[in-house]
Amino acid sequence: xxxxxxxxxxxxxxxxxxxxxxxxxxxxxxxxxxxxxxxxxxxxxxxxxxxxxxxxxxxxxxxxxxxxxxxxxxxxxxxxxxxxxxxxxxxxxxxxxxxxxxxxxxxxxxxxxxxxxxxxxxxxxxxxxxxxxxxxxxxxxxxxxxxxxxxxxxxxxxxxxxxxxxxxxxxxxxxxxxxxxxxxxxxxxxxxxxxxxxxxxxxxxxxxxxxx
Amino acid sequence: xxxxxxxxxxxxxxxxxxxxxxxxxxxxxxxxxxxxxxxxxxxxxxxxxxxxxxxxxxxxxxxxxxxxxxxxxxxxxxxxxxxxxxxxxxxxxxxxxxxxxxxxxxxxxxxxxxxxxxxxxxxxxxxxxxxxxxxxxxxxxxxxxxxxxxxxxxxxxxxxxxxxxxxxxxxxxxxxxxxxxxxxxxxxxxxxxxxxxxxxxxxxxxxxxxxxxxxxxxxxxxxxxxxxxxxxxxxxxxxxxxxxxxxxxxxxxxxxxxxxxxxxxxxxxxxxxxxxxxxxxxxxxxxxxxxxxxxxxxxxxxxxxxxxxxxxxxxxxxxxxxxxxxxxxxxxxxxxxxxxxxxxxxxxxxxxxxxxxxxxxxxxxxxxxxxxxxxxxxxxxxxxxxxxxxxxxxxxxxxxxxxxxxxxxxxxxxxxxxxxxxxxxxxxxxxxxxxxxxxxxxxxxxxxxxxxxxxxxxxxxxxxxxxxxxxxxxxxxxxxxxxxxxxxxxxxxxxxxxx
Numbered sequence: 001x002x003x004x005x006x007x008x009x010x011x012x013x014x015x016x017x018x019x020x021x022x023x024x025x026x027x028x029x030x031x032x033x034x035x036x037x038x039x040x041x042x043x044x045x046x047x048x049x050x051x052x053x054x055x056x057x058x059x060x061x062x063x064x065x066x067x068x069x070x071x072x073x074x075x076x077x078x079x080x081x082x083x084x085x086x087x088x089x090x091x092x093x094x095x096x097x098x099x100x101x102x103x104x105x106x107x108x109x110x111x112x113x114x115x116x117x118x119x120x121x122x123x124x125x126x127x128x129x130x131x132x133x134x135x136x137x138x139x140x141x142x143x144x145x146x147x148x149x150x151x152x153x154x155x156x157x158x159x160x161x162x163x164x165x166x167x168x169x170x171x172x173x174x175x176x177x178x179x180x181x182x183x184x185x186x187x188x189x190x191x192x193x194x195x196x197x198x199x200x201x202x203x204x205x206x207x208x209x210x211x212x
Numbered sequence: 213x214x215x216x217x218x219x220x221x222x223x224x225x226x227x228x229x230x231x232x233x234x235x236x237x238x239x240x241x242x243x244x245x246x247x248x249x250x251x252x253x254x255x256x257x258x259x260x261x262x263x264x265x266x267x268x269x270x271x272x273x274x275x276x277x278x279x280x281x282x283x284x285x286x287x288x289x290x291x292x293x294x295x296x297x298x299x300x301x302x303x304x305x306x307x308x309x310x311x312x313x314x315x316x317x318x319x320x321x322x323x324x325x326x327x328x329x330x331x332x333x334x335x336x337x338x339x340x341x342x343x344x345x346x347x348x349x350x351x352x353x354x355x356x357x358x359x360x361x362x363x364x365x366x367x368x369x370x371x372x373x374x375x376x377x378x379x380x381x382x383x384x385x386x387x388x389x390x391x392x393x394x395x396x397x398x399x400x401x402x403x404x405x406x407x408x409x410x411x412x413x414x415x416x417x418x419x420x421x422x423x424x425x426x427x428x429x430x431x432x433x434x435x436x437x438x439x440x441x442x443x444x445x446x447x448x449x450x451x452x453x454x455x456x457x458x459x460x461x462x463x464x465x466x467x468x469x470x471x472x473x474x475x476x477x478x479x480x481x482x483x484x485x486x487x488x489x490x491x492x493x494x495x496x497x498x499x500x501x502x503x504x505x506x507x508x509x510x511x512x513x514x515x516x517x518x519x520x521x522x523x524x525x526x527x528x529x530x531x532x533x534x535x536x537x538x539x540x541x542x543x544x545x546x547x548x549x550x551x552x553x554x555x556x557x558x559x560x561x562x563x564x565x566x567x568x569x570x571x572x573x574x575x576x577x578x579x580x581x582x583x584x585x586x587x588x589x590x591x592x593x594x595x596x597x598x599x600x601x602x603x604x605x606x607x608x609x610x611x612x613x614x615x616x617x618x619x620x621x622x623x624x625x626x627x628x629x630x631x632x633x634x635x636x637x638x639x640x641x642x643x644x645x646x647x648x649x650x651x652x653x654x655x656x657x658x659x660x661x662x663x664x665x666x667x668x669x670x671x672x673x674x675x676x677x678x679x680x681x682x683x684x685x686x687x688x689x690x691x692x693x694x695x696x697x698x699x700x701x702x703x704x705x706x707x708x709x710x711x
Binding site for chain 2: 019039040041042043044045046047063070072079080082
């Protein structure tokens with residue numbers, strides 16, 4: 001044991017994306033090495049811990065925050081973004097709509113969270129359920145690279161929680177970028193700069209319509 | 213029968229009628245009179261006199277068609293038909309005009325009118341009854357994605373978390389199957405005689421929220437079938453939606469007594485805090501403070517928490533779980549609250565699991581010992597500040613995820629509790645609430661803290677401290693007046709010790 005000169009890092013990672021894309025399954029596979037074919041909606045937020053022996057002198061503890069994809073918890077979950085160091089944005093390759101929602105999730109993330117140095121948090125895109133063989137867009141890796149570049153993802157992976165494909169790799173990629181961004185000696189930007197963001201999502205229902 | 217005599221005499225109120233009926237079946241010939249009493253329309257004048265009677269709404273043809281269809285479904289002698297149709301059409305038209313509502317078939321009014329038409333009421337009574345039902349028993353925003361259905365989901369989750377989670381997972385929201393249950397008070401699906409029997413009971417209850425429990429029973433009844441089903445979503449919704457049609461006249465008594473049971477196991481805040489759903493009061497218009505669609509679980513007011521555990525006998529009793537950080541808890545907390553440090557969930561999952569186990573154990577013991585701290589209903593209390601309470605929400609979600617029933621949140625958290633105590637203490641310290649707040653650091657209630665044994669012995673001080681789950685149990689003595697308190701401590705695995 002080389003405990004004396006070991007460094008420990010604690011990183012909070014978010015796992016976000018539409019309902020039913022497999023966020024919980026990815027975490028389960030990654031942390032507990034198992035998979036259940038029975039889907040169940042996550043209530044609010046769940047949480048799991050993963051310890052990585054990064055290299056001889058570094059231990060990385062990952063807090064994986066599993067955020068419910070349901071609209072129901074939209075407002076409530078914002079608060080959970082705080083102090084996250086990185087994020088996985090997940091979509092389901094068999095459902096194009098979930099890919100279309102990726103940019104929405106990314107914008108949401110960037111509007112609510114920036115690193116202390118003012119940069120957006122590193123995010124990795126996960127194209128989950130690649131074992132299903134119904135790849136709608138995966139035969140086009142160049143397009144995906146382009147998409148990631150345009151939308152500020154540090155990388156993307158085809159994953160399968162069921163077959164345990166690429167999950168460890170995706171995680172290493174994200175952690176690598178987090179470590180790099182931490183050692184990035186960029187000047188610290190004043191944290192109280194208010195970023196303009198649209199607040200148009202609130203739909204006000206008219207309570208006087210039906211009855212008054 | 214007594215009822216006939218009493219009604220003949222006139223002037224009797226709902227209370228009297230209820231006492232005579234005592235839950236027995238209502239004779240058909242007396243139904244009209246009883247419903248009118250229950251709807252409080254006896255002796256009300258003819259609202260339609262002020263109206264010129266012209267049927268000239270843009271959607272008039274739809275109204276006429278719907279009325280025609282309704283009458284065709286009933287066995288009405290041919291010669292009476294045209295008069296009856298005119299009555300119904302007038303009622304709808306005048307209602308639309310006076311309230312400035314655009315008619316549409318999907319409002320389901322026809323189904324609400326059907327049981328009333330069966331009563332053969334004169335037009336003025338028909339209108340008054342319809343108006344009273346709309347006003348008193350149909351919640352506002354009773355449409356897709358409407359507030360009443362978000363509330364129903366919370367009620368379902370409170371009693372049947374497993375079923376609720378299953379339906380959420382399938383994205384089967386209550387409005388998708390229960391829209392017409394609520395909108396027509398079951399008349400849409402049930403046979404005429406079953407609907408009558410349901411309304412007999414429901415109108416006599418005079419509690420609009422009771423429909424929620426009737427709806428809950430329908431779901432609970434279908435639970436096994438739903439959970440076992442592998443069919444697709446549309447099919448399941450259809451199955452659920454039409455399940456009230458399977459009700460028989462014989463089932464109604466059971467339906468009501470079961471509903472009564474679930475009702476008694478529901479915090480009063482469910483009603484009190486959602487009162488604005490019903491009635492025409494303008495108060496309802498400004499009640500957008502809480503967005504029910506975003507609520508994690510049912511909220512309970514702090515005043516109810518304080519009152520509930522003082523009551524004897526049946527009723528909802530709470531086991532309060534204080535999820536604030538240890539410093540805040542130590543500085544002052546509800547004397548009956550169990551402390552569960554939510555930070556533990558993140559920092560040390562295994563210790564957290566241990567704490568949850570001891571929480572459930574402590575809850576069990578306090579219920580068995582009849583302590584006032586005991587209660588089947590787990591109520592989570594945070595600080596009342598959103599940022600701080602995010603961990604509490606995670607803990608709460610953890611319990612919900614495990615299908616724990618009777619889980620609620622203390623509305624406004626500890627801040628609201630302090631405010632409430634300050635408000636009621638205005639009358640002086642003698643009202644018996646003075647001892648409610650205990651402070652671990654102060655000596656006011658002579659509470660000692662007992663440190664738990666940390667499994668890893670020399671762990672960091674913070675970890676050890678958060679392990680300590682202190683609980684003060686104020687046992688209630690037989691006499692209500694005696695305020696003597698017995699404080700005992702429950703800590704991880706030990707049994708309570710009386711002092």
